[in-house]
Amino acid sequence: MADTPSRPTEMTLAQARDALANGELSSKELTQAHVQAVESARQLKAYITETPERASTMAEAADARRQKGESRGPLDGVPIAIKDLFCTKDVLTTAGSHVLDGFTPPYESTVTSKLWDAGAVMLGKTNLDEFAMGSSNETSYYGAAENPWRRQGDNRPLVPGGSSGGSASAVAARAALGATGTDTGGSIRQPAALTGITGLKPTYGRCSRFGIVAFASSLDQAGPMARTVRDCAILLGGMAGFDDNDGTSVDTPVPDYEAALTGDIRGLKVGIPKEYRVDGMPREIEELWQQGLDWLKDAGAEPVEISLPRTHYALPAYYIIAPAEASSNLARYDGVRFGLRETAGSSLDEMYEATRAAGFGDEVKRRVLIGTYVLSAGYYDAYYNKARKVRTLIAQDFAEAYKQCDVILAPTSPNAAFGVGELADDPIAMYLNDVFTVPASLAGLPALSVPAGLDASGLPLGLQLIGRAFDEETVLRAGEVMEKAANFTAEPAFVAGR
């Protein structure tokens, strides 16, 4: 491990944890440095809401606990950011949408509750695509978060990916030690890859969805985003666990994820799915993929050629199932009980129409329309039901593959960060950003994106490890080995406080 940096914001979460534990640093100091970093990084629009006072109070409480010898563990006193899709009690929660104007929930999401119980400190709520629908952060009502990276010799702003783009941007710019994200079809992994950080989508059911604004309920899953695999392991330990309030939460013990980082992957069988070699894949991504495999091989893993024959159908199935669920999940934004209400006209129907017309952005409307269409009488079997069957087959593909391998290696995204506005008018091109992340989402499997290299223009690229259900440990272990080998030390153009 490298020497601990003097600037607290440039520590990893693990380093900060150690510095807190051995008394080199107080949570108050660590948090103060981050509050300033958040302020100085405002140009990135990574945060929608900053909560410096709450951060300060929480930090003081953490320090007081530590002084009394009552530290709550590795996250006690550690400042983190929360994607603004998690409901936080008495703190504005927007989901990146105008329709939730002024909504401050009277309840806390289970995942954030667990984090606060573990002593984590809230810096604020991070930007996201509206209702987590997007791969660039450009659909946020609060303006697109920017990527702190720039192409070499080109200062035009780039997207941080999405939908957890604000969390990714904040962590990459050293304006948070870690952050929560949510991943429905790639919303943790793709922004992690595009901003040169690490992000893990856990197994569906590993983290509670209670209190997370729903996009597509059968796919949504909360997960950690941080600068290292170890940091993600620590954060996941604070987020995961059974929750009686979420009927899809799975009651299985939470292992010590950090302890899984043994560095020993000898004999690990790494599957390479041939169907992921899509047409037109940039050469540098293909090379990086091979490089990743070589790193794992060098550490004693065995490569296995595998087949996931239904991969081709994953993206279309995803873009039926997710909008279908979304069209229903978003029906509650009707202007009656919370958030925006537009009262044009006098009838209830007019209020609905005006509220939803003004409250939702184009991408959300597009998906609500698609979802309504695929569920409607006469089309249900052709679209939604067919997509569910495809989903089952895709899960079967993975189950077959895991008879031959322990973990699957693939690129995270078919491209590096792109320019703001570049794909904004081409939804299909935008959807193609999810081509490598969606299959694991449909199958509910854990998947980790690790920064592995730079493209020709100096932008980060990520590699993805997909594991068996509830085998986050293997994914993290292999990820850490790859991370070490990649030795990714490049830094974004913008680093807070420098």
Next chain:
Amino acid sequence: MADYRLQGDTGEWEVVCGLEIHAQIISDSKLFSAAATEFGAEPNSQVSPVDAGMPGMLPRVNQFCVEQAVKTGLGLRAEINRWSAFERKNYFYADLPQGYQISQYLHPLVGEGTVYLDMPDGSVVPVGIERLHMEQDAGKSLHDQEPGKTYIDLNRSGVGLMEIVSKPDITSPEQAGAYVNKLRSILRYLGTCDGNMAEGSMRCDINVSVRKPGGDLGTRCELKNVNSVRFIMQAIEAEATRQIEILEDGGEIEQQTRLYDPDKRETRALRGKEHAHDYRYFPDPDILPLIVENDWVERIKASMPELPDEKKQRFIDEYGLSAYDAGVLVAEQAYADFFETLAKGRDPKLAANWFTGDFFGALNKAGVELDAAPVDSAKLGELLDLIADETISGRIAKDVFEEMWETGKPAGQIVEDKGLKQITDTSELEGIVDKIVADNPDQVAQVQDGNQKVKGWFVGQVMKATGGKANPKLVNEILAKKLG
């Protein structure tokens, strides 16, 4: 029982009905949240964030509600599906906070069953149950609180309902009424629904169609929310009559949803085609399929009370009651319990007659429930004992009962205080009879000429003379002797 037929210009018509009953599950908390369910609470005082459809909230299946629905399914002699699923029924309404109702659609918890109707003529009519599924209730829109505004009360939002769907086996208003009463009785025995139609804990939708006897099923119309047995019966007749008129005029029945107006005794269309809903049902991704284990069902089965049908048969076998009397007595568990306490060690027919006769009459007159009656089964039993040991006659007993009802005093005391004890002293009665015979020679002659009616007149005279206290059996014996 004669088939119910409506007479049209072209001949007789048959009515075919299927009923959908929404029965509110008795449970302290809602189907998917821990909020309370008590009726009549302050508006919006029993609403959890789940019931209000707040962002990020998730439903959590209340196992007790599932148990209640399984129990009900067993009570309807229906198959319990070991695998069932909740789906979302999507539509917008101001009192539907989520924008969808969580219901069961393709895979209900309970499958086919049978309910037996006890008709007034003692016949038993089987009605098939198509299915029973669970769903959540919506809130209430209050349009009358302030002009131009609608208020929403979400107390009811999320309360668990059982939708019980009958097969189209009901062929008369009378059967429909009997079906609702029987279902209500079963639910109340099971303790799974209080069956209170006035409070809306049991609501009824009726599908009505008409056809020529034995012909193909006609197009049906659905009558929504008909909320009393009387209105259900009226609504069916009104709707069937409307359909017959249209058909006989050469028209066609448009399948639609209608409301019954009890004031005008007619039905009218609720919404036109432009508001026809496409509910876009799909499996609720928040709720895993419901898997019911066999031994759990067996445990529930073992905990079931004796239900009306079994109890009725037992009353017929054990107490020798008529099917009709037994049916009346088992309609309410409380009636049946009252009767069994009353009949214990007594003549069951006498007990049944008194309970369904004078006692029910008094209850109805006073408009009170059984548990609020001033006479309980022990007190009524005491009265029956006085009849049985001939302390008082049945005739006097009626007066004593009235007094008991008014004052709450025990029968024995009333008989004592008022000196109503029956005269069973033969010589005393003979004296009275002798005097009457002596005073009325003309009537004696009539009797001797064979006019039996006049014999009754003598009985009346003796009763009059004794203030009704004479033992009627003795009086008859003495009169027979004296008048020859």
